[in-house]
Amino acid sequence: MVLSSPRGTNDVFGEDIKYRDFIINSAKDLFRLFNYSEIITPAFEHTEVFDRGIGKSTDIVKKEMYTFTDKKGRSLTLRPEGTASVVRAIIEHKMYSEKIPVKLFYIGNMFRYERPQKGRMREFSQLGVEAAGVAEPFIDAEVIWILNSIFDRIGFRNLKLMINSVGCEKCRRDYIRVFKSYIKPEVESFCPDCKVRYDTNPLRIFDCKVEQCKKIIEGSPKIYQHICADCREHILKVCHYLEKMGINYFIKEELVRGFDYYTGTIFEIISDDLESVQNALGGGGRYDNLIAQFGGPPMPSIGFAIGIDRTILLMRQLNIKYLTKELKSAAYIALLSDKFYDTGLKVTKLLRENNIPCDISYKVRPLSSQIKTAVRDGFSHFIAIGDDEIKTGVFNVKNLEKHTQFKLNINDSSKNISAVFRSSL
């Protein structure tokens, strides 16, 4: 029996759960404010959803998918990202016939077969939004606003928001012609990957880290300078709204992203504080043709995703604490003899019925040890059960934080009990 979780996966427990809950709760509060509703899609889809959605020429589809055949011979794939599934669901349920825009958010685990390293796992969690059916640049800015607000609420400050436009179908085609003719004389000098990209997806050459390739494209025309008048107007309006909102950003003309479905506005948010090369915390963009391409109606759309695990990493690194929604009041009940289990049961039942979290020492131990345990585990109150309490029915409740003590009569009405407890906070 192998007792380690598979490569690139991990168990999330203890403090990580608190960070995670904090991030998710912060995001959910914002989603509510922006009127998005949740969608939960399956962890796997028909392989075609990603093949056609993300694009066959992308690295993700080519070499990073967990694809398997089920017992009926269907090809299925564990989702490597969230957008394709959500788009599939929007079309399947004809959500656009209820209202437009369709504004959805999702939280889920994603799977990519890669070599794990800091901030990159084979199974990881993302949360994201998709706003489908609106072409106005206003919604681009609003979506970026949400993205920015999530990190703002968490407490990140030194983030960089990068924006670019990769143009619409038409202007991209024109640009690619210009770009290819510019680099054509040098194509033999490219790295093997870029030689392939030259034919399949020239824009991705901008993502290449090989010095030689970077040099060749250094002075090349950038797509941002070659987008058509409509696309230019669109991105300028997005920038205008961002400025009105006071969101800092900068145009990064070389920015490209790894999914084929993007059109027009794309963006990425990175942290220079993240002690890792994997510094992208979130990103997204427009996908104006994807829904139609999937057989749905024409629905220009935009979305983003953020990496929950990387966000936790950065929070830990910057020493940012999570806020918990846990009740601060919790009681620890100590037994001084094993005669008192029945009374212990009665007290815990009473407290729990009154919404006061509590735990009990399952073993009889010296009183001082039990207090130590209660303090260590962060209980605010301590109740010992011994002969005196049994006789009188009155329990001394010790407030471990304030070093005070009060009496609790377990024959009091429930209302009284919670009142007495709360007043001691």
Next chain:
RNA sequence: GUGGGAAUAGCUCAGCUGGUUCAGAGCGCAGGAUUGUGGCUCCUGAGGCCGCGGGUUCGAAUCCCGUUUCUCACCCCA
């Protein structure tokens, strides 16, 4: 898929050029000192096939090879 480093107790690690102080420390955990009251102190205890497999050797935690996992980077992304 490519390249570097690492793996000893729950955690952080020590363990020299192979040989009865080589199965160790600190922290944590459990119990006690303490038969009804707090973070200290002291005592005691549990826990490891030294990642796994092979090799070299009279003898391997230690040297060699393989493998798995972790880690860092490339690629790519969140």
